[in-house]
Amino acid sequence: MIFRDWNDVAAFALTLPATEASTSYGQPAIKTRGKLICSTGHEAGSFHVAVPHDEKAILIDSDPNTFWQTAHYANWPGLLVRYGSADPDRIRIVLTRAWWDRATIRARTAHGHRP
Numbered sequence: 001m002i003f004r005d006w007n008d009v010a011a012f013a014l015t016l017p018a019t020e021a022s023t024s025y026g027q028p029a030i031k032t033r034g035k036l037i038c039s040t041g042h043e044a045g046s047f048h049v050a051v052p053h054d055e056k057a058i059l060i061d062s063d064p065n066t067f068w069q070t071a072h073y074a075n076w077p078g079l080l081v082r083y084g085s086a087d088p089d090r091i092r093i094v095l096t097r098a099w100w101d102r103a104t105i106r107a108r109t110a111h112g113h114r115p
Contacts, residue, residue, distance in 0.1 A: 002088050003081070006040050009047050012092060013037055016099040017107050035102040038095060042072060046080040050098040053077055059094065063087070 003009050006028060013019055013030040022031045029039035041048030046068070051059065056079045059067040066085040073079060085091055096115045100108055108114075 001092075002084060003047075003091055004084055006047060008083075009038060009095070013095055013099070016096065017103065017111070019099065032099055032102050032107075033104065036078075037098045037102065041080055043070060043080055046082050048073070048078050049081055049094055050078045050101070051094065052101070055097075063090070066091070 001008060001012060003012070010021065010028070010030055014021065016032070016037075019030050019032045019037065022029050022034075024031075024036050024039040027040045027042070030037045036050050038047055038049040056067075056069070056077070059079060060069065063085075066082055066087065067079050068082070069079050081091060081094070093115045100111065100114050103111070
C-alpha cells in the first residue's frame with residue numbers, strides 16, 4: 001500500500017489495536033487511548049505523525065524527500081510525511097512506532113517489540 005492520501009494513512013492506522021478516528025486541533029486524526037498517532041497536519045501534500053525528537057532528526061536526515069518539518073513542528077515531537085513516498089514500508093514502521101509508544105503495556109506485549 002502506497003500512502004497516496006489521508007484515507008490511505010487512516011486506513012492503515014486504524015488496523016492497529018485500539019485506534020479510533022478522531023480530531024486534533026480541528027483536523028482529522030487517529031488516536032489510541034486519546035493520544036495522537038497521526039493527523040492530516042497543516043501542510044498540503046503531507047500528514048503529521050508523532051515521533052520522538054531523536055528519531056525525528058534521523059528520519060529527516062536520512063530521507064528528506066519523505067520526512068520534513070516546518071517551523072510550526074520544529075519544537076514538537078512529530079514531523080511531516082509526504083504522501084506517495086517511495087518507501088511505504090518505512091512509513092508503516094513509523095506509524096506503528098507512534099502507536100506502540102502510546103499503547104498500553106498489554107497491547108505492546110501482544111504486539112511484540114517496538115518496530
